[in-house]
Amino acid sequence: MNNLPAVITTPESKSLRxxxxxxxxxxxxxxxxxxNRLRKGREDAARWQEKLGQxxxxxxxxxxxxxxxxGLGEVMALRGLIEAMGRADPDAHFLITSSARSSAQVIATNLPARTIHQYLPLDAPTYVARFLDHWQPDLSIWAEQEIWPNAVHACDQRGIPLVLLNARITAESAQKRGIIKAIYRDVLPRFQRIIAQDAASAAHLQALGASDVAVMASLKCTAPMLQANATELSRMQNMFKARKVWVAASTHIEDESIAEAAQQTLxxxxxxWLLVLVPRDPKRNVAxxxxxxxxxxxxxxxVAPIYLxxxxxxxxxxxxxxxAALIGGSFGAIQGHNPWEAAALGCAVLHGPRVGNFTAxxxxxxxxxxxxxxxxxxxxxxxxxxxxxxQLGLxxxxxxxRAAPLDDLAGELLGMLRD
Incomplete structure (x- = not known):
């Protein structure tokens, strides 16, 4: 067993109340x-009521x-940890939630064994209670940045252990969160374990009210390789066999202008030469x-130079x-997307100068x-x-x-499951 603090429910502050x-x-x-969002095509028509806790x-x-x-990147990064916990406890089941529709569509083809995806309910006490009444989780793990105060409070009150891992918070984000610092000072101490991606994130979290923040490298490099349909892969390998293929992945407008200009030269x-252009939002009208x-x-x-x-x-x-892959988000304000998915498949990683979200x-x-x-x-x-x-790709x-396995972390987290 570990030496983590026991789950002790705490009263809410005036700010949280x-x-x-x-x-x-x-x-x-x-x-x-x-x-209204559904009418505009921004919600999943078959599943939008999950956001009401149904x-x-x-x-x-x-x-x-x-x-x-x-979001999508954060959801995909959790797969390695789920697989490690699944190996350590063959009887455990997993529920993964996210907010973005794109994350649901992509994770559907990459779900680990014994794993269900649902949309996260909106952070209102009624919807959170409905969600927890049905799922009754034995451990709640939150990843990266977003923390929903009502959900965290409700888990704490029900004696569900809470973990925040792979946490990342920039100086700018920390400054914005400082406006509601009183809520963070209430919410963050309810986590029994907090693990940040880097020392700067740990310092920002401590300034917001967390204590005993550990530092561990990002989980993204430990995620399993992305899947591909074998039949489609074989078909397209044959179709592309005479082409020099490179990909611009998860692109935004700024990345696309650079990629398209490079493709014109090539x-x-x-x-x-063939550019496979993969917009971050495939529904966007790409020029x-x-x-x-x-x-x-x-x-x-x-026959064309670009395959959209x-x-x-x-x-x-x-x-x-x-x-090779040009990883998008690296020429604009987005500050980069995940390079590890390309690296894991031996695809050489190229990127622009703006990668603040993935500095380490x-x-x-x-x-x-x-x-x-x-x-x-x-x-x-x-x-x-x-x-x-x-060689860059290899x-x-x-x-x-060579990334460190997640077995130790998986064992620690499984040791926190409530009785």
Whole structure:
């Protein structure tokens, strides 16, 4: 057994009580808000009521571990930990929640064994209580940044152990959260274990009211490889066999302008070059200045210089087909997306200069000679033609394979399950 503090429910502060009263008063408006988003195509038509705490599946028998992450990257990063806990406890089941529809669509093809996905209920006492009444988790694990005060308070009051792990908070985020610091000073001490990705995040969390914050490298490099449909992979390998394939992954407008300009240079010199463009939001109307084919409309046409992959959950396919990947979010305000998914599949990692969300991750890749920063389209085109591109990818894959296993952390977390 571990030496973690026992679960001791604590009374709510005045700030938290006021927050709870306000969110409860606003709760009746939630249904109208979600239905409005549904009309605009921003919610899952089949599952939006999960956000009101209405379960979409039955609770499995036995121990249930609930893990929450907000977005796609955070959800996918939890898979390695779930698999490690699943190996250590073959009878345990897992519930993973998130808020974004894209995360539900992608995780559906990458769910670990004995794992259910649901949308996180809105943070109003009524919806949280409905959710907890049905699922009755034996441990609640929160990942990265977002903490929902009512959910944390309700778990604490029910004696459900709480863990915050893979926590990351920038100086800017910490400053914004300082406005409601009184709530954080109430909520953070309710966690029995807090693990930050880096020392700076640990310091910010302590300033907000946490104590005894440990530091551990990001979980993202330990996540299992993304899946790909074997039949589709074979078909597209045959379709792409005469092309020099590279991918621009999880892109935003700023990344796309760089990628498309680089592809124009490459294609003018050698028409065998093919850019697979994978927008972060496949539903967004992407402006492409060159001839292109769209996966959703012309999946078998390959004469164009750009293949627009307007589909969810297929990065595992594109990384397997490409020699290199420009990781999106690194030329604009987003500050980078996850490079480890490409590295795990031996795809050389290229990125722009703005990677604040993954500073430590990219630093580790650069130390290992497994990633390259490019400042503009000319540098990107040059990097894609470099002689050591294959070695760049192999070094990244090797680094992922050497990542510390999660068995110790999994054992510690399983030891916290309530009786």
């Amino acid at each position: 006021n927050y709870r009263l306000l969110t409860q008063a606003l709760a009746p408006l939630a249904s109208f808000h979600l239905k 379960a979409g599946q039955a609770r499995p028998q036995g121990r249930l571990i609930w893990l929450n992450a907000v 294609f003018a010199a050698d028409p065998s 492409v200045p060159m001839p292109f084919v769209r996966r959703s409309a012309d999946p078998d046409q390959m 992959a307007d589909s969810f959950g297929e990065l595992g396919l594109w990384y397997r087909l490409a020699s 991750d990219y630093a580790a890749l650069h130390v290992a000679g497994a990633a390259r920063e490019v400042a503009d389209s000319a540098a990107l085109a040059s990097a894609l033609q470099s002689a050591d591109l294959v 070094r990244g894959q090797s680094l992922v394979r």
